[in-house]
Amino acid sequence: MSRPPVVAIEATNLTDDRSTGIGRYTRQLIEALSALDLPPQDDFELLQLCKRSRWQRRDRLAQGQRLSSRMWWGPVWPLPRPSCAVLHVPDERQPPWRVPTVATVHDLYAALNINHADETKRRRKLRHYEHLRDTCTRLVCVSENTRQDFLRLVGGDPARLKVVHLGVSPEFRPQTPDEIQAVRARHGLDGPYLLFIGSTPNKNLVRTLEAFAAGGFGRDFTLLVCGERSQAQGDELAMRLARLGLTSRVRFAGFVSNADLPVLYAGAAAYLFPSLYEGYGLPILEAMACGTPVLTSDRGSCPEAAAGHAVIADPEDISALASGIASAVGMPQDRRAAALAYARTRTWEATARGTLAVWREALAEG
Known part of the structure; x- marks a missing residue:
């Protein structure tokens, strides 16, 4: 049986113990992906990329399941082009490698300049989003509103912008x-x-x-x-x-x-x-x-x-x-x-499955 495609996830935000927002998204997505029970033809291997001094093997997050059976930590900057079929960047940062890329767009707060604080920053952020539009194979938007904001402010092919809602972690529940x-x-x-x-x-x-x-x-x-x-x-x-x-x-x-x-x-x-x-x-x-x-x-x-x-x-x-x-x-x-x-x-399993669908589109196009 051939080896399943490798998807690299840029996960430098997981090295911060006080990470919020993007770090929580990345962690929850990886854990939900690792828990999926997929048939062999739909399986992926995950390669986590983060700031460490050396490559380290990481135990699978969910024992007995194929997805994420090879998890690695490694340094990101600088790195040679990772050996992967698709790269997922969870926080809109553009990597230095030419590889089919999926990026997650969480909001357009800076580009919208809600508080009218920094026009220079707004213009710079718009240029950044334009670069993502032109270089990424697919963009994951966390809401339809964010997708519409992106299309209105940045433009692009609507078919390349996919909505994948976020999930709620199980620890958020009524307490005793x-x-x-x-x-x-x-x-x-x-x-x-x-x-x-x-x-x-x-x-x-x-x-x-x-x-x-x-x-x-x-x-x-x-x-x-x-x-x-x-x-x-x-x-x-x-x-x-x-x-x-x-x-x-x-x-x-x-x-x-x-x-x-x-x-x-x-x-x-x-x-x-x-x-x-x-x-x-x-x-x-x-x-x-x-x-x-x-x-x-x-x-x-x-x-x-x-x-x-x-x-x-x-x-x-x-x-x-x-x-x-x-x-x-x-x-x-x-x-x-x-x-x-x-x-x-609203589960992270649904988020993981939606993300997998976007990866498959990027893989098919790349």
Whole structure:
């Protein structure tokens, strides 16, 4: 029997123990691919490429299954052209090799320049996407909204842009009271709380704070804000909280571990995600999978991710956000159950199978 095709995955982001976003995507995709039980004619071997001083054999992630039976870690820059049929780049970085390539496009945030901060960066990012368009065999877009953004801003052959939605990891589930209480104690939470996660401007923290104050939610809830911030950002937020009278009602948790994250979701009265732009909005699904009602926005891919199971509000309207928070906190039990059931349908297995289909297209064309 001939050896199955080799697909190399550029996985330098897995070397960071605090990786978020792209790193989580890469790890979950590889683990889901390794768990697939494929017939021999559909099998692939995976070659992981990352920054290490030497090549190292890695044990298969799922014993007894063919896919990923040869997993390797190795240095990426510089490397000779890898011996592979297809290269998958999970974060839009263009490799230096001429090989059939699939790249994942997570969002066009910088190209859209949502905050009108850096026109030079926006132009540079557009040129980068144009290069991806011209050199990649296929592009995986994590949402239809991102695909449409790419076609509108960058152009290209629509048939080469494939939508493969992200999945929700099994650890995002309703938690036991004991699990919730342990994490609440670790974060100094002794009463009901609302949860906000994020530190980039598009996450819309300032308006969230203003809506929290306008709705008087500080009387009944603490707002737990997670995400790393600079000292200057922290000082600015402290002054804003003082002006809003929220100093004692908002708690900053900094970076939250992967172990604590599902429990914080599950223990929250609502998850607040009024983003100005998302390429997909996976936290919406993660919170719903934990049984927690979600407030999100009508921008970017947020409505696509929510699929009718979250409260939607204009993220620039403080009054609408305050009303949305109240609606999320008071979401009826049947709607919460429907959101939980929907989130459980969004699996990484489906993401892996969708990605395999794109690889097959690239392999056939390459």
